[in-house]
Amino acid sequence: MVAEFNVYCAICCCPLGGSCEVGSTNPWHLKLRRARVARRTYSRRTGSLYYETDEEEEDEKEERLSKMPWLRETAEADVDEDTASVNSDDYDHSYDPDVISPEDLSWLNTVFALGIAHRKPGPRTYMLCDCYYDDRNRVYIHDTDPDDSDEQSRYFAYGVSDLTDPPVFPVHWECIVLLSRAIGISSVASIQKNVLYDVMLDLADFSCLNLSYGDITGPDQDWQCIPGEEYSVVCPTLEFDMGHQIIVDFEAGLFESQKPLELGNKVIKDPFTNMPYDVIYLILQYLPGDSIMALNRASWAILTLTRSNSFWKNRLAGDMVWLWELQQYFESPESSRVRNYKSLYLWLDKKTQPLYGLTGTFMGIANRRRIWGPCTELAERYHRKLHGSLQ
Incomplete structure (x- = not known):
């Protein structure tokens, strides 16, 4: 049996809807979560290896805190306290509730699908339609004929399909807005859907595109809510004063x-x-x-x-x-x-x-800056393909 995988936004590589978990506000859970983030932060910035199962010696902990004093308060979780009864999911696989809220994640629910309308007579019709993601690479298009069957409105993302129909590429609306800026056009409506579709098809991988999405570790078989990576699921187009x-x-x-x-x-x-x-x-x-x-x-x-x-x-x-x-x-x-x-x-x-x-x-x-990387590569490929098709 083939393992099932979630798929992610083609532009930012983040989840398509409600896969994010904001953690418990229990003081002990907060303390453990922030201590873990502090240790990971230190190891990343010093280039040292850090394994979650390591028992940190007191002298190592003191050295780390002396080099990063601003993390001392959040890093000083009591390692002598019994944590056997604490579910690690409550602090190690969920986001910090003081850093991000469920409302901050609502933008992830607005998903569009770029693809080719299947089972339609006549020439190919490219679409960028409002949709919803139904887990395990199934996408359902909202803007379909009421008489269409379930099979006709259902699409598969990134080519993982038992059908012969071309795949669709799911994107967050805010991400496609950001991409339109990178391309240099005034609105999403001005995007040449056939050109962008061909660009994404060339880059299609199993659950996202073959692009560099930055230093994030959330995308996996299922989305992993990594404490310390809350910024990666914050809306990149939020107004900023x-x-x-x-x-x-x-x-x-x-x-x-x-x-x-x-x-x-x-x-x-x-x-x-x-x-x-x-x-x-x-x-x-x-x-x-x-x-x-x-x-x-x-x-x-x-x-x-x-x-x-x-x-x-x-x-x-x-x-x-x-x-x-x-x-x-x-x-x-x-x-x-x-x-x-x-x-x-x-x-x-x-x-x-x-x-x-x-x-x-x-x-x-910061998340916008991260996503601008794949946007820039998509924009460069878009212009090359567009100009090539016009010659």
């Missing part, structure tokens, strides 16, 4: 800027000194922000060339196209408050990293 966050978070954390040191005359050898600016600029275009910061520490010439606000403002616009609230902020009078675009870049880059253990205001934006 960028101006407010810049005032209460970014500006509040800034120190009085100091006059930059002039150390050029102390540089003994710098290979970038004699390199034309245009060439350096082209090189920097291909580097992420953290790599530029590393070059700043290694090269005085690079540091000098990247001091200007205009450089970092351009980087913000080019590297964070998924953060459209920032672009809107730049167009508002409020943007005159920003004096240091380099600091703003570093702050946003850190705040929006889709990392295990992330909580707080930026969870939706």
Whole structure:
């Protein structure tokens, strides 16, 4: 007998409906869950191996907490207390109720199916229809003829089917909205469904597409609600008040800027000194922000060339196209408050990293940043296929 698997959104690789479990608010369950997240966070950030069955020695625990003091309170679960009677599902296979609520998960229930209408006379008809997922890769289309039989309205996702009909690709509505932005069109209605369908068909795998969906471990035979990965199921298109966050978070954390040191005359050898600016600029275009910061520490010439606000403002616009609230902020009078675009870049880059253990205001934006990766690849393939079909 072949094992049964759930399938996931073709764009974000998250569950199609009610597969997420928000955990118990029992104080002991909260303590155990957060201690587990703290240990996993530490092991991931230090690059060390961590096994759930390991018994952590006190000296190891103290070393971990000394390096991550902000996690001390949540990590100090009493390992001597008897946990035999505690069901691990209550704390290790459910999300933290103080981090995410059932209402935050409601967007996962709005699912559409991209596919080819089967058993219809005439030429192929491509559809993007409201649907519901009925577990184990079965999808039922809402927008069908009332006289249609159950078999006619039923489709199978990703080609896992006992039928000869082409598969459909389920997507969350919010994810297809995000994809339309990545493609560069004004609305979902403008998507060429036949082109996008062919793109997804080329990438079809068993339960999702053959894309990199980021560092998440939820998608499995069944969806796993991993504590610490709550951000991955937060709606990526939630409204975000960028101006407010810049005032209460970014500006509040800034120190009085100091006059930059002039150390050029102390540089003994710098290979970038004699390199034309245009060439350096082209090189920097291909580097992420953290790599530029590393070059700043290694090269005085690079540091000098990247001091200007205009450089970092351009980087913000080019590297964070998924953060459209920032672009809107730049167009508002409020943007005159920003004096240091380099600091703003570093702050946003850190705040929006889709990392295990992330909580707080930026969870939706971090999930958007994660999903923007597969959106970008789909958009590139979409344009190549679209332009190829027009030639």
